[in-house]
Amino acid sequence: MRTGFDGASVLVTGAHGFIGCAVAERLVDDGARVVALRRDMEPDSRFITDGIADRCVIALGDLVDYESMLRVLNEHDITDVFHLGAQAIVSVANRAPFGTWEANVRGTYTLLEACRAHASVSSGIERIVVASSDKAYGDHEQLPYREDFPLQPRYPYDVSKACTDLIARSYATTYDMPVAVTRLANVYGPGDLNWTRIVPDTARALARDKRPVIRSDGTPERDYLFVEDAVEAYLTVARSLDEEGNRGRAWNAGCGKPVSVMEVAQRLIAVSGRDVEPEVTGAGTPHGEIDRQYLDSGAMREQLGWQSSWELDKGLGVTWDWYRRRLV
Numbered sequence: 076m077r078t079g080f081d082g083a084s085v086l087v088t089g090a091h092g093f094i095g096c097a098v099a100e101r102l103v104d105d106g107a108r109v110v111a112l113r114r115d116m117e118p119d120s121r122f123i124t125d126g127i128a129d130r131c132v133i134a135l136g137d138l139v140d141y142e143s144m145l146r147v148l149n150e151h152d153i154t155d156v157f158h159l160g161a162q163a164i165v166s167v168a169n170r171a172p173f174g175t176w177e178a179n180v181r182g183t184y185t186l187l188e189a190c191r192a193h194a195s196v197s198s199g200i201e202r203i204v205v206a207s208s209d210k211a212y213g214d215h216e217q218l219p220y221r222e223d224f225p226l227q228p229r230y231p232y233d234v235s236k237a238c239t240d241l242i243a244r245s246y247a248t249t250y251d252m253p254v255a256v257t258r259l260a261n262v263y264g265p266g267d268l269n270w271t272r273i274v275p276d277t278a279r280a281l282a283r284d285k286r287p288v289i290r291s292d293g294t295p296e297r298d299y300l301f302v303e304d305a306v307e308a309y310l311t312v313a314r315s316l317d318e319e320g321n322r323g324r325a326w327n328a329g330c331g332k333p334v335s336v337m338e339v340a341q342r343l344i345a346v347s348g349r350d351v352e353p354e355v356t357g358a359g360t361p362h363g364e365i366d367r368q369y370l371d372s373g374a375m376r377e378q379l380g381w382q383s384s385w386e387l388d389k390g391l392g393v394t395w396d397w398y399r400r401r402l403v
Contacts, residue, residue: 297369
């Protein structure tokens with residue numbers, strides 16, 4: 076039974092993005108031949124600037140194009156798939172839901188259907204990990220979220236990730252495909268260029284000697300997971316698929332500690348050494364977002380041996396150093 080990724084031919088969708096880039100880098104370091112799907116190119120992505128793209132095979136294609144996806148799987152004899160390609164910004168989904176539905180919902184079933192067809196003409200794909208999100212749970216009075224909680228999203232991004240989640244698990248159940256789902260907390264760390272998020276936006280403001288802006292009242296709480304812990308969670312879930320009983324499972328990965336937006340900003344200010352106070356411009360929780368979220372990761376810890384290892388201040392310190400060097 077194969078336990079690692081050395082020699083595997085791995086498709087990573089979303090490799091130009093923040094988490095996908097980190098997953099691709101780790102897989103290459105572990106000896107995999109990484110095929111990175113590319114539709115558009117973001118020249119400032121760490122995937123480009125840190126030379127990770129030069130270590131991967133770049134496959135031109137679009138997630139929503141079935142023939143394109145089937146070609147990539149067949150021509151590169153893919154053995155493992157990490158599906159992280161998505162429209163990942165909540166505010167963009169609220170503003171333009173159609174593109175989010177297309178990328179996140181249609182993109183998922185198109186890729187999985189191509190994987191199913193690929194299996195009929197090859198030895199088959201051994202592991203498929205699909206990125207859902209803690210947002211798929213929606214708003215619950217009882218916290219932390221556990222995997223047996225119902226998915227009850229209301230807003231476009233959250234609904235798109237719940238659809239992704241259900242579609243992926245239906246392929247495992249109906250077609251006995253080696254699919255599992257990750258539901259991660261808010262991931263932060265070097266390489267995140269989505270400036271609407273609290274950590275990148277605060278770091279950019281501090282690098283420019285400006286006051287960070289908080290667009291809520293600072294009280295919304297989230298579970299913050301360092302990107303290296305997130306990568307290890309993805310690989311752990313992939314390895315779990317070597318046991319057939321784990322097909323169709325969804326796994327939470329977070330720190331299990333809710334932290335307010337205000338506290339995250341203040342702790343990032345502290346590690347930066349700046350002497351400023353955040354500027355609060357909002358009131359309450361922004362429309363289309365969930366007020367309070369955090370995850371119970373006990374199943375992954377007890378059954379797969381994964382747990383977060385990065386404390387928030389340590390992770391913020393490494394993150395700040397990356398933004399400081401990049402932006403100053």
